[in-house]
Amino acid sequence: MTVSNGSEPRDTGGAVPDQRTSPPEDSLKPSAEAPSVSDLAAGYAEKAGLHRNSAGHVDMLKSAGGWQGIAESILPGLVFLVVFTVTRDLTPALVAALAAAAVFTVVRLIQRRPLTQALAGVVGVGISAWLANTTGKAEDFYVLGFFTNIAYIAAMVLSIVLKWPVAGLLFGFVRNEGLEWRKDPERLRAYKLGTWIVVAVLALRLVVQVPLYFMGEAGLTALATTRLLMGAPLYILGLWVAWLLTKPAPQPSKPSSSEA
Known part of the structure; x- marks a missing residue:
C-alpha cells in the first residue's frame, strides 16, 4: 500500500489529469467600460479645483x-x-x-x-x-498672503518657461484637449497668455497691498479691505478672463458628401 505524502498526485481513476490551466471565469467576462476622456477630464479638473457646468464651461x-x-x-x-x-x-x-x-x-x-x-x-x-x-503688529496677520502669492507667481512663470503653462494643464482637461494642445503652437501661446493673466492678478495684489502693509497700523483697514476685494472676487474675474482668452478658434464645418 502506498501512502501519499500530499506532494504526490492523487488517484484520478486512471484518467490523466489535464495539466493546462484554464483562465478564471472572471477573466472571460467583458471588462467594465473604460472611462471616457470626458470623465477623466472632469475628474482631473475637479482635483485641480476647477469644475465644469452642464454647458462644458468652467463653473467660476x-x-x-x-x-x-x-x-x-x-x-x-x-x-x-x-x-x-x-x-x-x-x-x-x-x-x-x-x-x-x-x-x-x-x-x-x-x-x-x-x-x-x-x-x-x-x-x-x-x-x-x-x-x-x-x-x-496687527498688519502681520496678512503677511503670509504675500509669500503665498510670490510662490504661486514663481510656479506659474516657471510653467510658462518650461512650456507647460498652468492654464493649459487646467483648461485643457476641462475642454477635453488633454495634453494635445502642446502640439499646437497657437494653443500653446494661448495658454501661456492665460497663465500670464493669472500671474498679473497675483502681481496686482502685491503691487496694491505691500505698500499698505508698510504703512503699519495706519494702513491696516485699507490693507484688510483690499485683501477681501482682491481675494476670491478678483481670482474669479482673472480665471474668467483667462478662460475667454484661451478659447479655441471655431473649427470650419466639413462639407457633406452631397455637397462634394
Missing part, C-alpha cells in the same frame, strides 16, 4: 469653492479686522479669527464634506495669528 463660482468656500476665505480676515478695530487689542482679534476658521471646519464635519479647504484655512489663519502675535 464652484471653482472658487462656492459661496461657502468664498466665505471661508473672507470671514476670518474680516472678523479679525472688525474685532481689532473695536477693541484695539490684538489677542481677542486673533482668537476671533481662529474661532471663525474653526467654525467652518465644524460645519464641514456636520455636512460630511471634504475638510481639505477648511483645514487649509485653519492652518493659514493659525500661521497668520502666530506671526501677528509674535511681532505684536
Whole structure:
C-alpha cells in the first residue's frame, strides 16, 4: 500500500489529469467600460479645483469653492479686522479669527464634506495669528498672503518657461484637449497668455497691498479691505478672463458628401 505524502498526485481513476490551466471565469467576462476622456477630464479638473457646468464651461463660482468656500476665505480676515478695530487689542482679534476658521471646519464635519479647504484655512489663519502675535503688529496677520502669492507667481512663470503653462494643464482637461494642445503652437501661446493673466492678478495684489502693509497700523483697514476685494472676487474675474482668452478658434464645418 502506498501512502501519499500530499506532494504526490492523487488517484484520478486512471484518467490523466489535464495539466493546462484554464483562465478564471472572471477573466472571460467583458471588462467594465473604460472611462471616457470626458470623465477623466472632469475628474482631473475637479482635483485641480476647477469644475465644469452642464454647458462644458468652467463653473467660476464652484471653482472658487462656492459661496461657502468664498466665505471661508473672507470671514476670518474680516472678523479679525472688525474685532481689532473695536477693541484695539490684538489677542481677542486673533482668537476671533481662529474661532471663525474653526467654525467652518465644524460645519464641514456636520455636512460630511471634504475638510481639505477648511483645514487649509485653519492652518493659514493659525500661521497668520502666530506671526501677528509674535511681532505684536496687527498688519502681520496678512503677511503670509504675500509669500503665498510670490510662490504661486514663481510656479506659474516657471510653467510658462518650461512650456507647460498652468492654464493649459487646467483648461485643457476641462475642454477635453488633454495634453494635445502642446502640439499646437497657437494653443500653446494661448495658454501661456492665460497663465500670464493669472500671474498679473497675483502681481496686482502685491503691487496694491505691500505698500499698505508698510504703512503699519495706519494702513491696516485699507490693507484688510483690499485683501477681501482682491481675494476670491478678483481670482474669479482673472480665471474668467483667462478662460475667454484661451478659447479655441471655431473649427470650419466639413462639407457633406452631397455637397462634394
